[in-house]
Amino acid sequence: MKKNILQLAIITLLQAYILFSPNTLNAYTEQLIIPRLKYSGGGDWYTGPTSMPNLLRALNERFGIPARYEDISVSLTDPELFRYPMLYMTGHGHFKLTDSEASALMKYLENGGFLWINDSYGLERFVKREIKKIYPDEQLQLLPADHPIYNNVYHFPDGLPKIHEHDAKPPEGLAIFRDGKMKILYLFESDIGDGLEDAGIHKADTPEIREKAMKMAINIVFYAMTQ
Amino acid sequence: MFAKLLSLIGIKTGNIRNIRNLAFSSQWGWAGILLASAAFLPFIWFLTKRFEGKPVSPKKQKILMSIRLLWAAGLIFLCSSPGIVVSGYVPKQNKLAVILDVSKSMEIKVDDETRMQRVEKIFKKGLLDKVLKKTGSPAEVFAFSDTVSPISRHEIENFSINASGNYTNLGDAVKNVTSYLGETNMLGAIIITDGANNAGENPLIALRNTRVPLYPIAPGTDGDISDLGIKIPGKPSIGFLNSAMAINGEITARNPNTSEVEITVKKDGQIHDSIKIALNKEGLTTPFAYNLACEEEGLFRYEFSLPVSANELTTENNKTGFMLKVVKERINVLAIAGKPSWDLKFILHALSSDPNTDMTMYIKAGEKWAHSKSFKPQKAIQMPDFAKEIEAADAIILQELSYENLRQFQDALVTKIESGKAGLLLLPSGSTVYHPAYASTPFAKLLPVNLAGSKWHSISGNMKLPPGDPEYSFLKLQADRFKNEALFSSAPKFNGIFEFSEIKPAAQILISSTVRGKNSELPFLLHSRAGMGNVLMFTGGPVWPMGFRTVPISGSLKEYTAFIVNMAKWLANRKEDAQVSIEIPGGKAFISKPAKINVWVMDSANKLLSSAQVHLKITEPEGAETKIVCRETSQTGCYEASFTAVAEGTHKIEASAYHKGAFLGTSTTELYVEMPTAEFENPQIDHELLSKLAEQSGGYFAYDVNFSDIFDKMEVTAATKLETAYTDFTDLWFLFLWMALLPIAEWYLRRTGGLS
Numbered sequence: 007m008k009k010n011i012l013q014l015a016i017i018t019l020l021q022a023y024i025l026f027s028p029n030t031l032n033a034y035t036e037q038l039i040i041p042r043l044k045y046s047g048g049g050d051w052y053t054g055p056t057s058m059p060n061l062l063r064a065l066n067e068r069f070g071i072p073a074r075y076e077d078i079s080v081s082l083t084d085p086e087l088f089r090y091p092m093l094y095m096t097g098h099g100h101f102k103l104t105d106s107e108a109s110a111l112m113k114y115l116e117n118g119g120f121l122w123i124n125d126s127y128g129l130e131r132f133v134k135r136e137i138k139k140i141y142p143d144e145q146l147q148l149l150p151a152d153h154p155i156y157n158n159v160y161h162f163p164d165g166l167p168k169i170h171e172h173d174a175k176p177p178e179g180l181a182i183f184r185d186g187k188m189k190i191l192y193l194f195e196s197d198i199g200d201g202l203e204d205a206g207i208h209k210a211d212t213p214e215i216r217e218k219a220m221k222m223a224i225n226i227v228f229y230a231m232t233q
Numbered sequence: 234m235f236a237k238l239l240s241l242i243g244i245k246t247g248n249i250r251n252i253r254n255l256a257f258s259s260q261w262g263w264a265g266i267l268l269a270s271a272a273f274l275p276f277i278w279f280l281t282k283r284f285e286g287k288p289v290s291p292k293k294q295k296i297l298m299s300i301r302l303l304w305a306a307g308l309i310f311l312c313s314s315p316g317i318v319v320s321g322y323v324p325k326q327n328k329l330a331v332i333l334d335v336s337k338s339m340e341i342k343v344d345d346e347t348r349m350q351r352v353e354k355i356f357k358k359g360l361l362d363k364v365l366k367k368t369g370s371p372a373e374v375f376a377f378s379d380t381v382s383p384i385s386r387h388e389i390e391n392f393s394i395n396a397s398g399n400y401t402n403l404g405d406a407v408k409n410v411t412s413y414l415g416e417t418n419m420l421g422a423i424i425i426t427d428g429a430n431n432a433g434e435n436p437l438i439a440l441r442n443t444r445v446p447l448y449p450i451a452p453g454t455d456g457d458i459s460d461l462g463i464k465i466p467g468k469p470s471i472g473f474l475n476s477a478m479a480i481n482g483e484i485t486a487r488n489p490n491t492s493e494v495e496i497t498v499k500k501d502g503q504i505h506d507s508i509k510i511a512l513n514k515e516g517l518t519t520p521f522a523y524n525l526a527c528e529e530e531g532l533f534r535y536e537f538s539l540p541v542s543a544n545e546l547t548t549e550n551n552k553t554g555f556m557l558k559v560v561k562e563r564i565n566v567l568a569i570a571g572k573p574s575w576d577l578k579f580i581l582h583a584l585s586s587d588p589n590t591d592m593t594m595y596i597k598a599g600e601k602w603a604h605s606k607s608f609k610p611q612k613a614i615q616m617p618d619f620a621k622e623i624e625a626a627d628a629i630i631l632q633e634l635s636y637e638n639l640r641q642f643q644d645a646l647v648t649k650i651e652s653g654k655a656g657l658l659l660l661p662s663g664s665t666v667y668h669p670a671y672a673s674t675p676f677a678k679l680l681p682v683n684l685a686g687s688k689w690h691s692i693s694g695n696m697k698l699p700p701g702d703p704e705y706s707f708l709k710l711q712a713d714r715f716k717n718e719a720l721f722s723s724a725p726k727f728n729g730i731f732e733f734s735e736i737k738p739a740a741q742i743l744i745s746s747t748v749r750g751k752n753s754e755l756p757f758l759l760h761s762r763a764g765m766g767n768v769l770m771f772t773g774g775p776v777w778p779m780g781f782r783t784v785p786i787s788g789s790l791k792e793y794t795a796f797i798v799n800m801a802k803w804l805a806n807r808k809e810d811a812q813v814s815i816e817i818p819g820g821k822a823f824i825s826k827p828a829k830i831n832v833w834v835m836d837s838a839n840k841l842l843s844s845a846q847v848h849l850k851i852t853e854p855e856g857a858e859t860k861i862v863c864r865e866t867s868q869t870g871c872y873e874a875s876f877t878a879v880a881e882g883t884h885k886i887e888a889s890a891y892h893k894g895a896f897l898g899t900s901t902t903e904l905y906v907e908m909p910t911a912e913f914e915n916p917q918i919d920h921e922l923l924s925k926l927a928e929q930s931g932g933y934f935a936y937d938v939n940f941s942d943i944f945d946k947m948e949v950t951a952a953t954k955l956e957t958a959y960t961d962f963t964d965l966w967f968l969f970l971w972m973a974l975l976p977i978a979e980w981y982l983r984r985t986g987g988l989s
Contacts, residue, residue, distance in 0.1 A: 036574075036575070036728055036774065036775045068599060069572060069573075069597075069598060069599065070571070070572055071572050071573065088778070088781055088782040089778070091575050091578065091579075091777070091781055117780070117781050117782075117791075118578070118579055118582045118780065118781050119781070154609070154610040154611055154612055155610070157612045157613060158598075158603050158610050158611070158612065158613055159598040159599070159601065159603050159613050160613075161612075161613075185585075186585075186608065186609065187582075187585070187608075227573070228573055228596070228598060228603050228610075229610050230578075231573035231574070231575065231577070231578045231596075232573060232577075232578065232581070232594060232596060232603055232604070232605045232610050233578075233581070233605060233608070233609070233610050
């Protein structure tokens with residue numbers, strides 16, 4: 007009996023915390039959520055589960071942006087997709103869009119959505135192939151080092167920072183533009199997502215490298231929300 | 234019989250023939266009367282016995298005592314304010330109303346016969362005689378379009394009824410008639426109409442609670458009619474020089490005899506262009522888009538017309554038009570925010586689709602400001618020159634800006650808005666913009682609410698347009714009022730809304746909500762005037778899902794986009810430096826429909842003036858002049874007048890203002906008056922609406938050829954209703970007689986008994 011009362015008390019306290027914690031008690035209840043894209047094809051869409059919660063926490067702590075620090079996933083055919091104007095996609099493996107997914111993604115992007123693809127390693131050929139299903143006439147364009155995405159909040163004079171080393175290739179920020187607006191951002195050979203993860207997950211990621219990744223990710227979010 | 238008997242003794246029965254109940258009433262109640270009698274009657278007995286000065290025999294003593302006690306008892310009874318309530322049944326009159334549609338669509342011809350001519354036949358076939366025969370009472374006949382009025386017997390007999398109404402408001406017509414005749418007295422209402430409702434609430438909603446059975450009669454069937462119609466839902470009013478405007482419209486084609494139609498575009502009466510449109514084979518409507526090039530500055534009348542084909546239902550809907558004012562510059566929108574938000578992002582997204590709008594956005598990012606110019610993100614900067622940006626802006630958007638940041642440019646902002654050179658849009662977010670701490674700042678005077686005591690409700694809800702046509706064009710995203718209301722109410726729900734302790738008296742609720750506050754539904758979008766400028770304030774949010782989730786209605790234009798773009802243009806409505814300015818909220822006017830005209834008056838220090846004398850001179854296209862005196866409104870500096878045009882075409886409006894005898898200035902503008910076309914936009918008979926109305930109310934729907942069927946379906950019962958009548962006992966003649974007779978009886982007994 008005593009145990010039940012204790013459980014009930016703990017649950018009530020937790021509920022009260024969730025309801026009234028500073029994170030949720032914003033006058034404007036809309037919180038920033040950047041869900042990861044749960045894509046088809048068999049790739050590990052779920053890799054790096056701490057990346058987005060860490061980025062959202064940083065946005066809240068540094069800029070006061072109301073945010074929900076959770077790793078949420080959404081598929082392109084999910085009716086909930088249109089609750090999130092920005093999507094994060096990552097992974098190492100195979101990625102394929104079905105016809106209905108391609109059509110949903112196109113509508114999502116044309117209606118104002120933004121897709122950020124972080125290539126953890128090995129996504130390149132699938133991304134380039136699948137983007138053609140949405141924008142057959144568009145090419146991924148290399149973003150120059152002086153592009154605003156590298157200095158809209160934090161300054162990256164050399165362009166996209168290198169976070170995680172794979173093939174000793176230079177990092178590249180590529181994008182698809184339509185009507186002057188960036189629709190898809192594809193980060194190749196950089197792996198910002200790794201740098202956003204909890205400290206200790208990737209031994210090579212020093213605090214300086216992780217801060218660099220966080221700053222670049224913040225630039226990306228600001229860019230998506232101001233274009 | 235019993236009722237007559239009661240009447241004889243003075244008890245009121247009114248029209249009651251069959252008495253159901255008689256009830257005694259008294260202010261004291263039975264117990265009060267008994268208690269008073271128990272206290273008072275022994276005292277009377279004691280007094281009269283003690284002070285009897287004559288030798289009275291015991292028998293006579295008893296008789297006299299009884300008379301006195303009866304009189305005293307009667308007095309106590311009368312003091313208790315007694316009355317009698319008679320309740321019973323009175324016969325109910327079985328009234329049947331005939332409500333006749335006299336709107337213009339009733340003049341539409343099918344097979345060489347107008348709908349009104351078919352109505353005449355219905356009357357000639359003895360509709361009114363059938364009513365009399367069925368109910369025993371003559372029918373009450375009314376005519377309706379946008380208003381309702383009785384029709385005399387003489388008018389019906391001669392059938393001198395003109396279908397000239399510009400609108401059809403079925404719901405209001407039935408409501409007015411039932412309220413006039415009394416719902417309980419009515420057996421039903423026969424409505425002779427084509428059902429082409431185009432004003433007021435949707436009749437199915439307006440009449441959902443009526444207890445009167447409705448018997449609609451449709452004046453004919455449309456058969457295989459053919460008809461071509463054209464409409465442009467979001468008619469533009471402002472164009473920008475050297476740019477093209479996308480005019481999106483719709484062609485309605487019923488049984489067309491062609492697969493392609495040519496739209497002729499006229500500019501100021503001269504043929505300007507023409508486009509060929511292939512008609513949609515699958516559906517009734519075909520959307521079209523036309524790029525209108527704004528090549529010269531000025532005010533122009535554009536008309537889009539379709540050719541008239543043989544045997545069309547009506548040709549009134551074959552053309553539509555608008556007045557377009559072409560001005561030099563694009564509008565500049567400036568957004569300043571404390572944090573990025575999706576609401577701002579989607580506003581930017583919507584505005585970027587309009588070639589005549591430019592936008593600059595500043596968002597606080599730590600120590601710096603992230604910003605975008607002409608919709609393109611830029612490098613972060615340390616400190617923008619806000620004073621310069623505000624000077625260049627035509628519309629300013631603020632969201633979640635801390636007072637520390639706002640204070641830097643607060644004076645420039647307030648001056649700019651009050652001078653009317655820019656409008657202000659406020660978006661809610663966080664606890665800064667709408668924080669009570671703002672209440673005493675100069676900025677707060679721009680707001681339509683008092684910020685103190687604001688309370689946030691984390692309740693999701695829907696937007697809701699107040700009833701009636703929206704006053705401002707940016708709220709009219711669909712030509713059809715019901716579709717427009719449905720568009721706002723079906724937009725994605727918002728997450729929460731502020732409740733303010735006070736909405737300033739001059740503020741206007743442009744969009745309400747489904748969320749209830751302490752007293753009523755909470756407003757979602759408020760408007761107020763700050764000096765000469767307009768201020769709009771969203772009290773809840775977010776609004777962006779409306780832009781992100783809704784499916785585009787055409788290739789590129791979404792309702793949200795139109796809403797935001799038109800709102801920005803309305804806010805940016807540049808005012809000249811004049812002390813007098815004219816505002817026509819609707820932007821246009823229709824013949825026979827009052828148009829509201831506002832005149833704003835300021836002194837030389839740009840302060841809005843009350844107690845000014847404002848006159849309007851309106852010149853019709855043919856030169857006739859009308860002079861109107863404006864009345865002062867509750868908004869300081871605002872004077873309004875209502876003008877009902879009788880002629881189509883461009884009217885010149887000149888406003889002159891005086892203050893304490895001193896001339897302040899004049900302002901001129903133009904107003905294009907159109908012939909209302911609402912009656913011809915959906916010219917076919919709406920069988921579905923009429924049959925649903927009949928079904929919903931328990932009536933019956935019939936066509937004119939078999940209108941007699943409604944009498945077979947109509948149930949006439951000898952109806953009665955319960956009524957009550959009250960009679961005050963102090964008004965009863967027999968009680969007065971009784972009270973007077975008792976002392977006379979004592980006097981007589983004493984006199985005859987030798988006791989006087």
